[in-house]
Amino acid sequence: MKIHIVKIGGHLINDGKYLHNSLKAFCKLQGYKILIHGGGIKADFISKKMGVFPKMIQGRRITDKETLDIVVMSYAGIINKNIVAMLQSYRCNALGLCGADGNCIKSYLRKMTNIDYGYVGDINVKSINTYLIKFLLENNIIPVLCSITHNGTGSLLNTNADTIAAYIAMSLAKEEDCEVELHFCFEKKGVLRNVLDSESYFKIINENLFQKMKQNHTITNGMIPKLENAFFALKNGVTKVSIGLPNHLNDVDNKTRLCL
Amino acid sequence: MKIHIVKIGGHLINDGKYLHNSLKAFCKLQGYKILIHGGGIKADFISKKMGVFPKMIQGRRITDKETLDIVVMSYAGIINKNIVAMLQSYRCNALGLCGADGNCIKSYLRKMTNIDYGYVGDINVKSINTYLIKFLLENNIIPVLCSITHNGTGSLLNTNADTIAAYIAMSLAKEEDCEVELHFCFEKKGVLRNVLDSESYFKIINENLFQKMKQNHTITNGMIPKLENAFFALKNGVTKVSIGLPNHLNDVDNKTRLCL
Numbered sequence: 001m002k003i004h005i006v007k008i009g010g011h012l013i014n015d016g017k018y019l020h021n022s023l024k025a026f027c028k029l030q031g032y033k034i035l036i037h038g039g040g041i042k043a044d045f046i047s048k049k050m051g052v053f054p055k056m057i058q059g060r061r062i063t064d065k066e067t068l069d070i071v072v073m074s075y076a077g078i079i080n081k082n083i084v085a086m087l088q089s090y091r092c093n094a095l096g097l098c099g100a101d102g103n104c105i106k107s108y109l110r111k112m113t114n115i116d117y118g119y120v121g122d123i124n125v126k127s128i129n130t131y132l133i134k135f136l137l138e139n140n141i142i143p144v145l146c147s148i149t150h151n152g153t154g155s156l157l158n159t160n161a162d163t164i165a166a167y168i169a170m171s172l173a174k175e176e177d178c179e180v181e182l183h184f185c186f187e188k189k190g191v192l193r194n195v196l197d198s199e200s201y202f203k204i205i206n207e208n209l210f211q212k213m214k215q216n217h218t219i220t221n222g223m224i225p226k227l228e229n230a231f232f233a234l235k236n237g238v239t240k241v242s243i244g245l246p247n248h249l250n251d252v253d254n255k256t257r258l259c260l
Numbered sequence: 261m262k263i264h265i266v267k268i269g270g271h272l273i274n275d276g277k278y279l280h281n282s283l284k285a286f287c288k289l290q291g292y293k294i295l296i297h298g299g300g301i302k303a304d305f306i307s308k309k310m311g312v313f314p315k316m317i318q319g320r321r322i323t324d325k326e327t328l329d330i331v332v333m334s335y336a337g338i339i340n341k342n343i344v345a346m347l348q349s350y351r352c353n354a355l356g357l358c359g360a361d362g363n364c365i366k367s368y369l370r371k372m373t374n375i376d377y378g379y380v381g382d383i384n385v386k387s388i389n390t391y392l393i394k395f396l397l398e399n400n401i402i403p404v405l406c407s408i409t410h411n412g413t414g415s416l417l418n419t420n421a422d423t424i425a426a427y428i429a430m431s432l433a434k435e436e437d438c439e440v441e442l443h444f445c446f447e448k449k450g451v452l453r454n455v456l457d458s459e460s461y462f463k464i465i466n467e468n469l470f471q472k473m474k475q476n477h478t479i480t481n482g483m484i485p486k487l488e489n490a491f492f493a494l495k496n497g498v499t500k501v502s503i504g505l506p507n508h509l510n511d512v513d514n515k516t517r518l519c520l
Binding site: 076080082085086089103150 | 334336337342344346353412416
């Protein structure tokens with residue numbers, strides 16, 4: 001089975017029109033597909049409304065107990081369920097999941113180093129319940145996953161959505177009967193050479209170029225872990241990986257395509 | 261297939277120890293089972309924290325847009341996902357759902373009369389996707405449903421959890437191969453004769469007694485719609501209906517049992 005894994009994040013989640021267009025494009029994809037979403041901007045908004053100021057270090061959220069509750073409410077609650085309701089209205093049989101649902105994604109608390117990230121869950125290739133995901137797909141149910149996982153002993157944990165998308169893609173790619181394509185979608189056409197020029201996206205980035213880009217700071221912050229996830233997926237059996245807008249998901253020519 | 265439907269509400273959701281005991285008792289139930297939960301007290305707490313004061317008329321929440329967002333975050337988010345994570349830690353293969361997930365429960369906006377309830381969804385016997393619920397049960401997945409539904413055109417709606425429990429029970433009871441028991445659980449032993457005496461619960465309430473209790477105000481407010489839902493379920497094929505503590509769910513002798 002060929003499976004498209006689409007991750008939407010950034011402003012695509014927060015802006016009603018962007019979200020509508022993203023979900024419409026997702027619906028148009030033929031065959032087996034999975035949607036994964038973040039929602040950091042919305043979570044920040046809710047957090048501030050509740051008087052909790054978001055704490056970030058190197059682009060990663062510090063998740064204390066109060067923040068965990070807020071990201072669970074945001075990602076697994078309002079964002080996930082509104083996306084599912086919208087997809088259902090487009091006749092796409094979506095079903096929302098966090099990692100605890102059906103033991104879909106089991107994570108382990110990130111070990112404390114010099115930074116205490118709090119309730120953050122890291123995952124590995126054994127984390128993904130591919131049996132459940134394939135079972136849902138084969139029964140015409142489209143999984144919509146948020147970036148909340150669980151540790152198996154009763155705690156929910158906050159996990160990066162790009163990482164979840166990459167690991168789900170790799171886990172499914174390891175299955176004998178699966179061919180997997182992974183699309184990281186956001187509000188830009190691709191990875192930009194010049195952040196001020198929206199047309200300046202790379203058509204292709206190979207690993208060599210990626211290393212150079214890191215060295216000369218062409219890319220920074222959030223884009224580095226996204227690309228690291230992307231290359232990690234490519235090295236582990238995922239057929240195609242793209243970064244760009246959520247339209248024409250079957251055609252990776254109008255986006256940044258990754259290759260080894 | 262025999263199916264137990266357990267609804268937990270009131271302080272069972274809000275108090276950690278109560279919730280733990282409720283979920284342990286649910287896990288002990290043998291065979292097919294479904295959990296349905298409310299969470300009004302928690303939603304009130306979150307609502308106030310966000311500076312939105314809950315509005316109630318005759319024990320029913322007025323759900324404006326802001327309140328809808330809060331109940332979705334509370335019911336489908338933090339409450340549902342924490343319950344699922346706890347059940348998973350007890351080796352109970354729970355999967356959380358709101359009505360939009362897999363088009364599980366479709367509702368319609370309540371018609372405006374003299375009171376505008378806002379984004380409140382009413383349901384009927386056709387609302388329940390019994391195909392999906394039975395499919396999950398038959399595949400060893402235990403549905404955990406919150407009281408958020410959808411209208412099929414992209415909007416989430418707030419629906420009473422007792423009503424959802426009753427309609428799911430009735431819809432499944434109508435299936436040829438199903439026998440259904442329904443348990444409404446809260447922090448009391450049953451329907452009390454005297455609200456100040458926790459031991460004064462009725463062993464049995466029949467419809468005749470219920471009508472008298474309404475007339476002489478032995479019961480008021482929230483208990484009246486709960487009992488109406490209970491009798492409605494009994495009249496529509498549900499084998500047993502009980503109201504009481506969430507322990508010994510197989511034995512309705514230590515609770516208030518309803519009969520026609």
